[in-house]
Amino acid sequence: xxxxxxxxxxxxxxxxxxxxxxxxxxxxxxxxxxxxxxxxxxxxxxxxxxxxxxxxxxxxxxxxxxxxxxxxxxxxxxxxxxxxxxxxxxxxxxxxxxxxxxxxxxxxxxxxxxxxxxxxxxxxxxxxxxxxxxxxxxxxxx
Amino acid sequence: xxxxxxxxxxxxxxxxxxxxxxxxxxxxxxxxxxxxxxxxxxxxxxxxxxxxxxxxxxxxxxxxxxxxxxxxxxxxxxxxxxxxxxxxxxxxxxxxxxxxxxxxxxxxxxxxxxxxxxxxxxxxxxxxxxxxxxxxxxxxxxxxxxxxxxxxxx
Numbered sequence: 001x002x003x004x005x006x007x008x009x010x011x012x013x014x015x016x017x018x019x020x021x022x023x024x025x026x027x028x029x030x031x032x033x034x035x036x037x038x039x040x041x042x043x044x045x046x047x048x049x050x051x052x053x054x055x056x057x058x059x060x061x062x063x064x065x066x067x068x069x070x071x072x073x074x075x076x077x078x079x080x081x082x083x084x085x086x087x088x089x090x091x092x093x094x095x096x097x098x099x100x101x102x103x104x105x106x107x108x109x110x111x112x113x114x115x116x117x118x119x120x121x122x123x124x125x126x127x128x129x130x131x132x133x134x135x136x137x138x139x140x141x142x
Numbered sequence: 143x144x145x146x147x148x149x150x151x152x153x154x155x156x157x158x159x160x161x162x163x164x165x166x167x168x169x170x171x172x173x174x175x176x177x178x179x180x181x182x183x184x185x186x187x188x189x190x191x192x193x194x195x196x197x198x199x200x201x202x203x204x205x206x207x208x209x210x211x212x213x214x215x216x217x218x219x220x221x222x223x224x225x226x227x228x229x230x231x232x233x234x235x236x237x238x239x240x241x242x243x244x245x246x247x248x249x250x251x252x253x254x255x256x257x258x259x260x261x262x263x264x265x266x267x268x269x270x271x272x273x274x275x276x277x278x279x280x281x282x283x284x285x286x287x288x289x290x291x292x293x294x295x296x
Contacts, residue, residue: 013184013185051187052187053185053187092202092203094186094196094203094205095196095203095204095205095235095236097193097205097207097234097236097289097292097293098186098189098193098196098205100293101189101190101193101295102186102187102188102189103188103189103190104187104188105188106187106188107186107187107188110184110186110196110203112198112201115198116184117183117184117196117197117198117203118184119184119185119186119187119196121187
């Protein structure tokens with residue numbers, strides 16, 4: 001059975017994400033608001049479009065945080081908006097010719113929203129990459 | 143690269159002539175499903191430049207292949223003449239990005255020559271033969287090799 005998808009918007013385009021990948025969503029004026037009170041699970045915040053499209057967001061506005069729970073910490077992926085909820089999405093797999101060449105396994109399928117082709121993301125895979133990059137960077141600093 | 147023997151095995155072919163940069167390429171019409179006007183594909187995060195995204199073609203999600211980049215030609219911005227040639231070959235569906243679609247033609251077998259020996263081997267692999275014409279050459283693409291190259295390509 002297809003999972004419920006959220007349609008989210010970054011500065012450049014829309015993506016579909018599985019609601020079941022998230023432990024929560026929050027609207028924040030400043031990503032610093034996401035840091036937990038003392039004793040809470042550490043949280044790493046990243047702009048989703050910086051990860052996906054290399055967009056440098058100098059200007060921060062009101063953000064929506066999609067929170068993914070990983071083993072030791074939470075990862076908040078920030079987007080411009082959560083636009084819609086799709087209850088019975090028809091997701092097509094990505095063409096095999098394309099899938100085999102993806103640098104990261106973040107995109108898992110595609111669906112039509114009206115006439116628009118929207119890529120479905122695996123946010124747990126994105127969050128894993130965020131943590132992996134952090135640990136790689138930390139190792140290279142020592 | 144084709145040998146002279148392989149060239150001799152070619153029979154007359156119905157082809158769609160397309161332009162890439164200053165060169166004319168031929169695609170067997172047996173594999174061409176339709177020609178569509180260019181519209182920007184939806185990029186897929188992490189995909190290489192030669193696979194700039196996916197499109198919806200009559201309900202099917204197809205990968206777009208930038209044929210210029212596969213053939214080692216410089217990348218170009220789309221223009222009014224840019225087209226997407228939708229193909230099905232060996233159970234693979236894709237949309238080839240070309241600079242322009244020129245014409246339909248039938249290429250007689252006697253027109254074919256092997257690809258020039260001086261060609262880069264990676265490019266020569268994709269060429270089934272070269273057909274002489276009054277106003278130049280037409281390069282016949284080998285779609286099976288194109289698909290194999292896309293699968294192998296890293």
